[in-house]
Amino acid sequence: MAQQLHFLMIPLMSQSHIIPLTDFAKSLARRGALVSIVTTPLNAKRYNSTLASSPLTHLIPLHFPCREAGLPDGCENLDALNSLDLARQFFHACRLLKSPLHDLIRRLHPAPNCIISTNAISWTQDLADSFRIPRYVFETVSCFTLHCSKKISQLVDSVASDSDIFPVPKIPHRVQFSRNQLPRIPTKDSDSFTDPDPAPPRGTLVNTFQKLEPWYLNACREERGSLWSVGPVSLSNREASERLSRGNEASIDEHYCLTWLDSMERDSVVYACFGSLCTLSIEQIIEIGLGLEESGSPFIWIIRKQERSSGKVEEWLAAEGFEERVRGKGVVVRGWAPQVMILSHPSVGGFLTHCGWNSTLEGVAVGVPMIAWPMFAEQFYNEKLVVDVLGIGVRIGVESCADKQGLVRRERVRSAVVKLMGERGVRERAEGLARAATDAYEDGGSSFLNVTLFIEDVVRAHAEMAVNVLDTD
Numbered sequence: 334m335a336q337q338l339h340f341l342m343i344p345l346m347s348q349s350h351i352i353p354l355t356d357f358a359k360s361l362a363r364r365g366a367l368v369s370i371v372t373t374p375l376n377a378k379r380y381n382s383t384l385a386s387s388p389l390t391h392l393i394p395l396h397f398p399c400r401e402a403g404l405p406d407g408c409e410n411l412d413a414l415n416s417l418d419l420a421r422q423f424f425h426a427c428r429l430l431k432s433p434l435h436d437l438i439r440r441l442h443p444a445p446n447c448i449i450s451t452n453a454i455s456w457t458q459d460l461a462d463s464f465r466i467p468r469y470v471f472e473t474v475s476c477f478t479l480h481c482s483k484k485i486s487q488l489v490d491s492v493a494s495d496s497d498i499f500p501v502p503k504i505p506h507r508v509q510f511s512r513n514q515l516p517r518i519p520t521k522d523s524d525s526f527t528d529p530d531p532a533p534p535r536g537t538l539v540n541t542f543q544k545l546e547p548w549y550l551n552a553c554r555e556e557r558g559s560l561w562s563v564g565p566v567s568l569s570n571r572e573a574s575e576r577l578s579r580g581n582e583a584s585i586d587e588h589y590c591l592t593w594l595d596s597m598e599r600d601s602v603v604y605a606c607f608g609s610l611c612t613l614s615i616e617q618i619i620e621i622g623l624g625l626e627e628s629g630s631p632f633i634w635i636i637r638k639q640e641r642s643s644g645k646v647e648e649w650l651a652a653e654g655f656e657e658r659v660r661g662k663g664v665v666v667r668g669w670a671p672q673v674m675i676l677s678h679p680s681v682g683g684f685l686t687h688c689g690w691n692s693t694l695e696g697v698a699v700g701v702p703m704i705a706w707p708m709f710a711e712q713f714y715n716e717k718l719v720v721d722v723l724g725i726g727v728r729i730g731v732e733s734c735a736d737k738q739g740l741v742r743r744e745r746v747r748s749a750v751v752k753l754m755g756e757r758g759v760r761e762r763a764e765g766l767a768r769a770a771t772d773a774y775e776d777g778g779s780s781f782l783n784v785t786l787f788i789e790d791v792v793r794a795h796a797e798m799a800v801n802v803l804d805t806d
């Protein structure tokens with residue numbers, strides 16, 4: 334097809350969906366494609382600068398129906414909710430976008446050749462069907478998670494108690510779970526936030542790469558047919574400015590941050606960040622701060638806006654004189670960190686993470702070993718991938734999701750940091766995987782070639798559908 338391809342991206346309005354999709358948009362735009370990304374006015378403000386370097390990508394802000402769905406104004410992104418108790422209303426608001434999206438697609442020029450939507454918003458399949466264009470799902474979890482969660486769903490009801498440990502059957506690694514570590518399984522009464530898939534998508538894109546999880550990738554490919562690993566997409570941020578403002582305006586001055594990092598020894602700094610959704614209690618925040626301090630390693634520690642909203646964190650920081658004490662050794666970032674910029678710096682040698690898939694893969698992409706502290710959703714899968722399968726991290730040692738976790742004391746934080754920073758084998762393996770990630774993403778690598786195969790599939794689908802239309806006319 335000689336004409337320029339036009340991809341329409343529809344993410345769930347959450348950082349862990351919008352961020353990788355905008356990264357992937359840049360990969361497609363580099364191949365000369367036009368990419369439109371559906372967003373909302375407040376989200377568009379956050380992403381404008383990340384996409385500034387990519388003129389073929391466009392944000393299309395749609396009114397987000399907060400009031401209609403019973404959400405406070407301004408809750409246009411999952412990370413803006415004060416509590417995940419509002420998640421049901423949030424998913425409802427997303428679903429209400431269907432009709433305005435229909436109108437939008439009708440008016441879009443040039444007409445899109447396909448829809449790429451992230452998992453959790455399978456209602457976008459109906460839109461694709463009504464415009465006779467293919468839909469591709471962009472998975473925001475690993476193939477390890479996709480495959481193991483399927484295996485687990487077949488046996489989980491036969492497990493006697495929530496704390497009983499069971500192995501995942503028929504996989505090449507010894508990986509064990511308890512029900513306490515699994516995402517909440519929706520029952521008929523509690524119903525799921527998301528709809529069941531109306532029809533399978535034409536194909537699946539996964540933010541991963543071949544050498545990271547070859548067995549699981551192949552298993553998923555066998556199950557799903559057309560599946561392409563196209564990551565780590567965070568590597569699409571080549572310019573320093575893209576890494577600085579990815580996902581939000583950074584709450585730390587770039588120059589200060591980089592100068593501070595430059596002044597530290599190679600691989601010495603611990604970066605502690607728990608993603609865009611975790612809201613830790615004040616007690617837990619205190620234990621983390623003191624654990625980091627007692628570890629003796631220099632650190633950059635992110636405290637989210639929501640965690641500071643009660644004022645207790647600031648009270649503690651002031652009363653304790655924490656920042657005075659750690660001056661020169663530790664930096665506290667209040668709000669949003671330029672995570673990829675920080676992780677990419679050679680001084681960063683450890684990542685205390687909640688194991689969200691984006692964060693995990695961003696750590697993998699730059700060879701930073703991890704302390705895995707999963708909290709909820711599929712984060713325990715990522716913990717097991719990092720520690721048991723890849724050997725590029727250590728556990729903090731929690732046994733259940735955050736609501737049942739209990740307080741993790743400073744001593745455990747301290748000893749996990751000390752252990753990780755002294756583990757040579759772990760670091761070497763992490764560095765080896767980072768080289769494999771770069772090879773996969775660069776021209777001619779497996780992810781690069783998969784992007785080509787995916788584009789070819791879109792062209793093929795377009796031709797097939799045109800033939801079908803002629804047949805039915």
Ligand code: UDP
Nearest residue numbers: 349352608609610669670672689690691692
């Ligand atoms: N992130 C960031 N700065 C922050 C917090 C998060 O850049 O201060 C980014 C991070 O790089 C990742 C995303 O937000 O791309 C979080 O996604 P992830 O899947 O790790 O976790 P979630 O936020 O969904 O729990």
